Amino acid sequence: MEHLSQAIDLSSPGTIEAVTCPACGLLCDDLSVERHADGALKVVKNPCAKGVKFFQYIPKTTQARINGKPADLQAAIAKATEILGGAKHPLLSGLGTDIQGMRAVMNLAEKSGATIDHMNGKSSMRNLLVMQNSGWQITTLTEVKNRVDLLLVVGTDIVSYFSRFFERNIWNPESMFGQDTSSREVVYLGGRDLDTSHGVSPKGVKPTVLPCDVAQLPEVLGVLRAILLGKKVIATEVAGIQVADLAKLAERLQAAKYSVVAWTASALDFPHAELAIQNIVGIVDKLNATTRSSGLPLSGSEGDVGAYNTSSWISGYPFRMSYRNDYPDYEPHHYATDRLLAEGQVDAIVWISSFNPARLPPASKIANIVIGHPNLELETEPDIFIPVAVPGIETKGIQFRSDSSVALPLKQLRATDLPTLGDVLSAIEAGL
Amino acid sequence: MLIKLTGGTVYDPAHQIDGKVMDIYVRDGRIVERPRDGEPVSQEYDLRGKVVMAGAIDMHTHIGGGKVNIARTMLPEDHRIDPTVHTEFCRSGCGHAAPSTLTTGYRYAEMGYTAGFEPALLPVNARQSHLEMCDTPIIDKGGYAMIGSDDFFLRMLAAKQDQNAINDYVAWIMHASQAIGIKVVNPGGISAFKFNQRALDLDEQHAHYQISPREVLKALSRAVHELGVPHPLHVHGNNLGVPGNVETTLKTMGAVEGFPVHLTHIQFHSYGTEGDRKFSSGAAAIAEALNKHKNVSADVGQILFGQTVTASGDNMRQFANASHASPKKSVIMDIECDAGCGVVPFKYKDQNFVNALQWAIGLEIFLLTEDPWRIFLTTDHPNGAPFTSYPHLIKLLMDKSFRNDMFTKLNLDAQAMSTLNSIEREYSLYEIAIMTRAGAARLVGLHDRGHLGVGAGADITVYTDNPDREAMFAKPDYVFKDGELVVRNGEVVKVTWGSTHTVKPEFDRAGIEKDLKKYFDTYHTMNMEHFKVSADEISEGGHSRVIVQECKGRREKTA
Known part of the structure; x- marks a missing residue:
């Protein structure tokens, strides 16, 4: 093609x-x-x-290292193979890669009896636990772009994570069904000091902003849901937000033809945030009794959506699954990178981070292999470092978008001597 | 390398061979003529007393793509009860209602199946579908691209565009999504749900486009026919699961005005409203209509009792059914102004009146439909039951006393509403071979599969004849895929990766892409070129390759 x-x-x-x-x-x-x-x-x-x-990244090195010393690729692969071969319970984590990389991760994980987790495992699990508990009603970016009339953003400004979200999906000049997109309404619920400037419509209409600490969103969402369910709310204020303002928001949601409730799980960084997301899902569910409404869980950075999809089709489970037995095993709480390291459950870690040089491995005292972006800003030297081609720059690939429904091809943009993650992992696997 | 399969009893309906003792020769993955003098036989299998058929083909099974993977992701409890360990040849995975891709391929092969077709390949999600199918070992794959609620097509219809333009769009979709067929799900209804319509009958107007499902069916069935695509338009009708939908289904058969059409999981569309509970069997009327309309074929979508998950593009009906979910959860999605999906886990119970009657309705349709070339064996995996229940289903069709024993265990009110135990028919091995091999290959347009003639791909299954048909079909003695022995005694002994079957109808690419490019740039969130899945992407990693089946080309042109 x-x-x-x-x-x-x-x-x-x-x-x-x-x-x-x-x-x-x-x-x-x-x-x-x-x-x-x-x-x-x-x-x-x-x-x-x-x-x-x-x-704009230019590789500072294409050379692998063993214990900080330059090594050729084959030697680094041989050493990595030795470490994994000797490990009782290795952890493959980070997983910042594309689909071809993830296929190789799954092969190596099974061969080495490893457990896998993603660098965004903590935030991704907030969503996945809700999906596995109740399911949800959600939508995708092109639907938002062409249908949304009321956007409710929960606990984030979106643009801190997804810069072009409003430009591409809310204030697009034309839409499929003749909507005047500049009349779209935006409400920010929760969060402090957000950049709400992107929620200002082209006509200059300012968004509604109902700020609170993100950690208090469970209460706020609980009250909004209670109002929608027709339950009596005695309080007049919750987390500094007037209940009357939430009642107004509820009315606007009920009057909207296609409201979208967006959140990004990484911004909901408080204990048991999945329960807050569960309330968002409940709000959307209730609205659909009479009108149309959809959730929009924004994610997909560092390949997290592609990683959990690939793991699901190959093993049956998203990440935080393990091949330490003869069959795939899923433990969303136990198989978390931080916990496995803190409890001394794993004896070797392979950290994979191909997209973002700032996403570094967690500190650990066990054997560690880092495979990824050539310019990774490593603070401590791992036992082995193997730089690989960045998907979308130095190698082609396939990546899943935030909404999981769309997977797009990544292009190779320049020539390179760097191996792909698949090359490296397959070579290790072959040596085991 | 020449392989000889000696003295098996062959059932090859494509060549009217009904239980004839024959030798079959295989060279380089193909069935060949008896060799000339002197060519040595490298390997011989003594199949005397064994039953030999082509590899079975599942023409409707949800094995790859967004909604299947949602089902996998949301149901860890389903996998925990069926972990599969790795063996000398196979990798580990998990089974049951939404098995991992690896386990899917192994288990199909272990039942003697050598091909399966994903019936709801969303064009916008085609890349994911193919990625998953490429990671499904041994069997051949393919997909039917799902349109009919996509904005571009509905716009064309609303603007009363010329049929040739519609044909060009349909062909473009087939190329872009590497499909072998076209499917329509709840015609227009997935889109209507996004405009908050909660039902859409055959002649009801879509609130925005002001067109009816009937118009969608007419345009698409004609397009598929005129493009020369062998597989007729694959239709999941309006009103799935709704009591009284038998009327919609009967009218749908007429709506295509004589163009070929395949009505899928017709069991879910064969419900009447008689009786105290206003739910009854429409099977007799459906079978009678199928017997009469030679342009119509159907697969059953049999339900079998137990835990499964329903995964469908029909977000309108799945939203309505979500209250019946077991366990109580569901994922409902609107997708890219192109499609939708709904995933609802479900547990069918033999003591539940509706479920018991659904079971009976499916079997009534199988047994009352006369022509086995136009009725196909499916459970709409996993919607009616996981595909691993096929041997059980075959026994129900072939063994009347077993069927009646099962029937008498059902909910008594359901028994009273069914004529099933008065039906004498038992399917023969020849008829099973038609439904699951010759007929399925012909229906899908696989010219070199589903038969054992010279030139066919050597996908061959060998069974031990056993009066217990469930035991027989669950565990073949041998399965050959493209001439390689992949299964022995019901267990995988070699892992191969199969191919992806497609068709590539001729069309005016430049003409349609002029409109599409502008459309994508204005309204979509992806570049038109990225919508297209390339053959290279499918062959990447060596897990599959694209096979282009013959497509006869346009049969006629409109003015």
Whole structure:
């Protein structure tokens, strides 16, 4: 296909169109990227801060290291194989990679009897636990772009995580069904010091902002849900928000034709945040008794949505599953990276982080292998470091978007000597 | 390398062979003529007394794509009861209602199945469907692209665009999603639900586009036919599961105005409103209509008792059914102004009046429909039951006394509403071979599968003839996939990866892409080029390759 073979000559200068950006879960694929003769890349169309930073990276090294000393790739792979071969219970974590990388992770995990978890495991599980407990009614980005009339954002401004969300999906000039998109309404519920400027409509209409500490969102959402369910609420204020304001919000939600309730699980960083998400799901469920409403769990950064999908189809379970027995085993609380390390349950860790040089392995005293972005800003030197090609820059790939319904191709934009994660993991697997 | 399968009793309905003792020769994955003098036989299998059929083909099974993976992700409790350990040949995984891809492939092969077709491949989600199918070992795969509630098509219909333009769009979708068929689910209804319509009957208007499901069916069945796609339009009708929907189904058969059409999981669309509980069997009327309409085929979507999960593109009906979920949870999605999905776990109980009658209705349809070339054996995996229950279902069809024993254990009110135990028919091995092999291959358009003629792909299953048909079909002696022995005594002995079957109808790409490009750029959140799944993506990793089955090309053109 044309779109996959476009970048055949990867060394000469030129502009690549329709580039997919994996720097966040929106996976915008409308970027143009200029490639210079030295391989440097520059976003020249539809840049955002995250995208610009992602593409401007130039590898500082392509060389693997053993105990901090330069080593050739084969030696590093051999040493990694030795470590994994000798481990009783290895942990493959981080998992910042694309689908081809995840397939290799699953193969190696089974072969080595490893447990897997993602660097976003903690926030992803807040959503997955709700999905596994009650299910949910949710929607996808193109539906939002063309249908939403009331956007309720819970506990986040969205743009801190997903820069172009409003530009692409809320204030788009045209929509499929003739809606005047500039008349869309935005409400921020919860959070402090949010950047709500993106919620201002093109006509200058300001969003409704109902601030509170995110940790108090469970109470606030509980009251909003109670109002929608027709229960009597005696309190006049909750977490600093007037109950009358929540009653108004409830009315607006009921009057809306297609409301969307968006959240990002990583912003809901308090104990048992899944219960707050459960309340959002309950709110959406109640609204659908009479009108249409959908949840929008925004995620997908560092490949978390692709990772849990791949793990689910291959093993039956999302991450936080283990091959330490002869069959896949799922323990969403027990198989958390932090907990396994704190309890001394694992004796080797492979940390995979291919997209973001700032996502580092947790501190540990066990044998550790780091495979990932060549410019990882490592604070402590691991036993083995193997730099690999970044999907979407130095190797093609496939990534899942935030809404899980869309998987998009990532392009290779420049030539490289770096191996892919799949190359490295397959070689380790073959040696076991 | 020449393989000889000696002296088996062959059932090959594509060549009218009904239990004839024959030798079969296989070279390089294909069935070949008896070799000329001197060519040595590398390996011989003595199949005297054994039953030989082509590998079975499941023409409707939800094995890959968003909703299946949602079912997997949301049901850890379903997997915990059925862990599968790794063996010398197979990797571990999990089974039951929403098995892992690896376990899916192994278990199909272990039952003698060599192909399965995902019937609800959302074009916008096609890449994921193919990724999952590529990770499904041994069996061949393929998908039916699901349209009919997608905004682009409904716009074309509302604007009364020329049939040729619609044909171009349908062909473009098939190429883009690497599909072998076209499916429509609750025609127009998935879209209508997004506009807060809660039901859409065949002649009801969609609130926004002002078109009816009948118009959708007419345009799509005609498009598929005119493009020369072998598989007729695959229809999941309106009003799934609604008492009284038998009328909708009967009218749907007429709505296509003589164009070929396949009505899927017809059991779920064969309900009347008679009796005290206003729920009754419409099987007799459905079977009679199927017998009469030669342009119509159907698969049953039999339910069997136990825990399963329903996964469907029909978010309108799944939303309505979510209150019956067991365990009580459901995922309902609107997807990309293109489609939707609903995943609702379900437990069918033989003492539940409705479930018991659903069971009987399915079997009545099987037994009252005369032509086995137009009725197909499915449970709509996993919606009616997991595919692993096929051997049990075959026994129900082939063994009247077993069937009647089961019937007498049902909810008594349901028994009173069914004629099942008065039906004498027992399916023959030849008829089973039609439904699960020759007929299925012909229906899907697999020209070199489902039969044992010279030139066919050597997908061959060998059983020990056993009066207990469940035991017989659960554990074949041998299964060959493309000439390689992959299963012996019901266990995988070699893992291969199968192929992905597609069709590529001719069409005017430049014409339709001019409109589509503009449409994508204005309304969508992805580039049009990224909507297309390439053959390279499917072959990446060596797990599959695209096979293009013959498509006869346009049969006629409109003015």
